[in-house]
Amino acid sequence: MSGEVVLVRKGAYHDSVRLMRVSRALSATPGVEAAMVAMATELNVAVLGDLGFTVPPAGPGDLLIAVRADDPGAAVAEADRWLAEPARPGEAGADGQPPLTTGSAIRREPAALALVSVPGEHAFCEAYDAVVAGLPVMIFSDGVPVALERRLKELAEERDVLVMGPDCGTASIGGVGLGFANVLTPGPVGVVAASGTGAQQVTSLLDWAGTGVSHILGVGGRDLSAEVGGLSTLRALRLLDDDPATELIVLISKPPAPEVARVVAEAVAGLRTPVISALLGQDATDLTGAAEAALRALGRPVPEWPSWPGPVRGGARKALKGLYSGGTLSAEAALVAGQGDFVDYGDDAYTRGRPHPMIDPAPRVEALARAAETDVVLMDVVLGHAADPDPAVTLAPAIARTPATVVVALVGTGGDPQDLHRQAAALREAGAAVHLSNAQAARHARSLL
Amino acid sequence: MTFPPTPSLPGPSSSGPSPSAPFLSAPSRVVTVGAGLLDESLAAQAVATTPVDWRPPLPGTAEALVSVLSDPRRQAANELAARRLTAARPQLVGVRRASEVLGEALAGGAFLHAGPPITWERASGPLRGALIGAMLLEGRAGDERDAERRLAAGEAALRPCHEHGAVGPMAGVVSPSMWMFEVRDEEHGGLAYCSLNEGLGKVLRYGAYGPEVLERLRWMDEVLGPVLAATLAATGPLDLRALVAQALQMGDELHNRNRAATSLLLRELAPAVVEAAPGRAAQVLRFMAGNDHFFLNAGMAAAKAATDAARDVPGSSMVVAMARNGTDFGVQVSGLGGRWFTGPAGVPDGLYLGSYGPGDANPDIGDSTITETAGLGGFAMAAAPAIVRFVGGEVADAVRATRSMYEITLAEHPAYQIPGLGFRGTPVGIDVALVARTGVLPVVNTGIAGRVPGTGQVGAGLVEPPAEAFVAALLALAAEVNDPI
Numbered sequence: 001m002s003g004e005v006v007l008v009r010k011g012a013y014h015d016s017v018r019l020m021r022v023s024r025a026l027s028a029t030p031g032v033e034a035a036m037v038a039m040a041t042e043l044n045v046a047v048l049g050d051l052g053f054t055v056p057p058a059g060p061g062d063l064l065i066a067v068r069a070d071d072p073g074a075a076v077a078e079a080d081r082w083l084a085e086p087a088r089p090g091e092a093g094a095d096g097q098p099p100l101t102t103g104s105a106i107r108r109e110p111a112a113l114a115l116v117s118v119p120g121e122h123a124f125c126e127a128y129d130a131v132v133a134g135l136p137v138m139i140f141s142d143g144v145p146v147a148l149e150r151r152l153k154e155l156a157e158e159r160d161v162l163v164m165g166p167d168c169g170t171a172s173i174g175g176v177g178l179g180f181a182n183v184l185t186p187g188p189v190g191v192v193a194a195s196g197t198g199a200q201q202v203t204s205l206l207d208w209a210g211t212g213v214s215h216i217l218g219v220g221g222r223d224l225s226a227e228v229g230g231l232s233t234l235r236a237l238r239l240l241d242d243d244p245a246t247e248l249i250v251l252i253s254k255p256p257a258p259e260v261a262r263v264v265a266e267a268v269a270g271l272r273t274p275v276i277s278a279l280l281g282q283d284a285t286d287l288t289g290a291a292e293a294a295l296r297a298l299g300r301p302v303p304e305w306p307s308w309p310g311p312v313r314g315g316a317r318k319a320l321k322g323l324y325s326g327g328t329l330s331a332e333a334a335l336v337a338g339q340g341d342f343v344d345y346g347d348d349a350y351t352r353g354r355p356h357p358m359i360d361p362a363p364r365v366e367a368l369a370r371a372a373e374t375d376v377v378l379m380d381v382v383l384g385h386a387a388d389p390d391p392a393v394t395l396a397p398a399i400a401r402t403p404a405t406v407v408v409a410l411v412g413t414g415g416d417p418q419d420l421h422r423q424a425a426a427l428r429e430a431g432a433a434v435h436l437s438n439a440q441a442a443r444h445a446r447s448l449l
Numbered sequence: 450m451t452f453p454p455t456p457s458l459p460g461p462s463s464s465g466p467s468p469s470a471p472f473l474s475a476p477s478r479v480v481t482v483g484a485g486l487l488d489e490s491l492a493a494q495a496v497a498t499t500p501v502d503w504r505p506p507l508p509g510t511a512e513a514l515v516s517v518l519s520d521p522r523r524q525a526a527n528e529l530a531a532r533r534l535t536a537a538r539p540q541l542v543g544v545r546r547a548s549e550v551l552g553e554a555l556a557g558g559a560f561l562h563a564g565p566p567i568t569w570e571r572a573s574g575p576l577r578g579a580l581i582g583a584m585l586l587e588g589r590a591g592d593e594r595d596a597e598r599r600l601a602a603g604e605a606a607l608r609p610c611h612e613h614g615a616v617g618p619m620a621g622v623v624s625p626s627m628w629m630f631e632v633r634d635e636e637h638g639g640l641a642y643c644s645l646n647e648g649l650g651k652v653l654r655y656g657a658y659g660p661e662v663l664e665r666l667r668w669m670d671e672v673l674g675p676v677l678a679a680t681l682a683a684t685g686p687l688d689l690r691a692l693v694a695q696a697l698q699m700g701d702e703l704h705n706r707n708r709a710a711t712s713l714l715l716r717e718l719a720p721a722v723v724e725a726a727p728g729r730a731a732q733v734l735r736f737m738a739g740n741d742h743f744f745l746n747a748g749m750a751a752a753k754a755a756t757d758a759a760r761d762v763p764g765s766s767m768v769v770a771m772a773r774n775g776t777d778f779g780v781q782v783s784g785l786g787g788r789w790f791t792g793p794a795g796v797p798d799g800l801y802l803g804s805y806g807p808g809d810a811n812p813d814i815g816d817s818t819i820t821e822t823a824g825l826g827g828f829a830m831a832a833a834p835a836i837v838r839f840v841g842g843e844v845a846d847a848v849r850a851t852r853s854m855y856e857i858t859l860a861e862h863p864a865y866q867i868p869g870l871g872f873r874g875t876p877v878g879i880d881v882a883l884v885a886r887t888g889v890l891p892v893v894n895t896g897i898a899g900r901v902p903g904t905g906q907v908g909a910g911l912v913e914p915p916a917e918a919f920v921a922a923l924l925a926l927a928a929e930v931n932d933p934i
Contacts, residue, residue: 017486097852098502100887105480105499112476117483126482174475385490
């Protein structure tokens with residue numbers, strides 16, 4: 001007896017990555033035709049509509065369980081069983097009461113850092129708890145209003161702590177990767193980054209060139225805006241200047257607001273450590289160029305960045321389509337290519353109530369399926385901690401199936417858990433050209449038109 | 450060196466910035482809140498984490514939370530409010546007639562009642578019953594119907610106990626001839642009052658007003674009150690902070706279980722009772738010993754004295770009163786003066802006496818939630834494993850209830866400790882911001898009154914306060930931050 005149900009669980013909350021895993025497991029269950037377990041955000045309700053489900057009235061704070069299956073009741077029971085499992089065994093702690101706020105967690109055991117990834121509209125409270133307790137905080141969440149970012153960073157000035165983010169995708173402190181983080185060899189380069197994927201590209205290239213990284217301090221994409229005034233950038237620069245392991249600082253950002261640029265330039269001039277600024281879109285600097293400049297500053301050779309050519313498909317290639325998971329990588333590729341239609345699937349608009357495209361390949365798999373024979377598709381595949389544990393396993397078949405010509409910028413290191421070489425081989429075998437340099441990938445894609 | 454060391458409690462701003470620039474090194478432990486995946490990837494790098502079991506805040510509070518949390522006064526204000534609440538040293542200093550100590554509040558024929566302000570029209574059965582009883586006790590009505598008519602006509606003004614330095618259990622009705630415990634906070638000098646406990650079953654505070662109820666009240670007026678007054682005059686002040694601390698270690702939570710506290714009180718007072726009134730000592734001592742809840746009212750006055758000390762700290766989001774009138778559940782917050790924030794009183798979930806059932810229960814009533822406000826009652830359930838036989842549930846539920854309250858409170862009581870939790874202080878000082886953030890509502894132990902006037906007690910159990918009262922208080926705090934008075 002096949003049937004369809006859509007249940008609304010009022011006020012039941014689970015994070016989007018967990019829900020994606022439940023959805024995947026449920027969809028793979030025999031007898032289940034389609035299944036989605038997700039918070040009832042506008043985006044998810046629309047996706048369910050596309051899947052042919054009729055969704056009853058529900059808000060973003062409500063959980064939806066939608067299944068079309070031989071036995072929908074059994075499928076829902078299965079979903080509930082997965083949802084009831086603790087996210088991590090023993091998370092409740094010895095006393096059976098898990099901390100419910102960041103402040104409560106900090107009081108329980110001394111910690112060195114807080115990592116906040118709750119939905120952006122709620123991130124302030126958690127980050128605030130950390131800052132008032134004198135704890136540095138990384139805010140992975142995006143969608144935090146800029147006024148609150150300013151308020152947090154002002155408070156951080158008073159408490160002498162670093163606020164990384166909001167919308168800080170990556171950081172690395174003393175070799176520990178936070179958020180989306182590549183496995184990097186320790187070395188002399190410290191990075192201050194207003195862009196997560198920008199930092200990942202530069203440090204991955206350095207790693208390939210045999211040059212390691214001391215720390216990556218993310219500051220959030222708006223830190224160098226006039227509203228925020230570069231408070232975290234200035235603090236991060238001072239921290240790296242005082243760090244004995246850091247011999248060279250690379251500052252990666254979009255061009256700052258002019259008044260902030262002056263302040264940052266003054267601060268840089270006062271540091272003992274040399275600084276290389278990679279201001280994307282300004283002075284024709286691209287991320288690969290920044291990595292090369294860092295190598296030259298250290299007196300080290302600049303290698304050939306590896307690439308593996310792929311087959312060219314179709315007769316006449318007319319349009320360049322950028323399908324990106326990294327915002328900065330997408331912007332860089334658009335600048336370098338100078339043409340084309342680029343979509344950043346990691347943007348707020350695509351991630352509200354859904355996992356980041358570095359974790360969930362589905363939106364880009366769908367986009368590949370829609371591409372035409374006359375398209376050149378340029379896309380990034382980002383490896384490292386927290387990213388999709390095996391992106392090639394879903395992307396390679398999609399690349400093999402699409403009629404378009406595909407160029408991949410593969411951002412990762414030999415130490416990453418996904419195995420850089422295995423990923424490159426699988427993507428190449430599926431028919432993509434693969435480059436470690438995003439700028440080179442973009443140039444190559446343009447040359448195919 | 451590492452990042453600035455983490456204080457065991459969020460440090461006050463006076464702790465200041467760390468003396469030297471922090472040095473970057475691999476974090477020993479990371480607090481993670483949000484996506485479990487990011488926590489897992491730290492675990493994969495062998496970094497210890499403390500994951501937060503995060504949930505979105507109560508609907509409609511996200512913006513207000515930002516305003517309230519970033520109020521620069523708040524941290525110091527809450528520290529001050531919590532310090533005053535926990536530093537209070539309530540002493541039982543006397544037993545005095547209401548007409549004498551609450552004369553102004555009762556002027557013009559007014560009665561005091563439990564909970565936030567209410568009118569006769571909106572009053573529930575047990576409150577109406579208690580008011581009828583008070584009219585009869587004071588000789589202001591010939592019979593029940595006459596009393597009801599006069600009350601409906603507005604002959605007695607109704608005033609909340611809380612607004613006059615007093616608290617009353619259940620209906621909490623206070624009339625001039627009743628005797629009151631007088632409690633003084635020796636630390637801050639405040640005074641608080643609560644009537645004397647009548648016992649269980651058919652009693653005025655549960656809305657009963659039959660002849661046996663009035664007869665007992667007259668005996669309390671003529672015998673119990675004067676004898677206790679003379680007793681306390683002889684003993685001098687009795688340290689209720691110490692007595693409560695001892696009772697917690699003897700298995701009371703001081704709201705629904707007062708057996709140890711009552712025994713301790715009796716032990717303290719008995720010799721002086723005999724000396725003060727040899728002829729009537731036996732009946733007085735028998736009455737006190739026959740009621741396990743005799744101490745409750747003294748404990749409530751002690752809690753009221755402590756919470757009143759924490760009132761009126763500008764910017765504080767700490768709750769200083771939770772009280773119910775049988776219709777509304779009301780909350781008062783330190784930073785918001787005497788304003789009440791209310792929601793509908795819920796029907797308690799618990800065990801019923803005899804053949805009574807949920808259909809006989811009145812919505813939640815009484816000022817006894819002052820015990821929870823002061824870190825006792827439901828907040829101290831882990832100290833009272835025996836209570837679960839009375840309110841339903843398992844011992845583990847009692848421990849869980851107390852542990853969950855640490856998530857919504859600002860402090861741990863330095864004197865009120867729970868042996869079973871390694872002598873950890875009880876959770877105290879409810880923060881409306883933490884209630885809104887976690888969605889966890891205060892755990893309240895309570896007696897259950899019959900719905901119909903004149904019935905009396907029908908059971909006891911747990912009740913969930915209405916979230917909207919806390920949300921309303923939070924929104925008012927936010928409005929006050931954005932537009933200071």
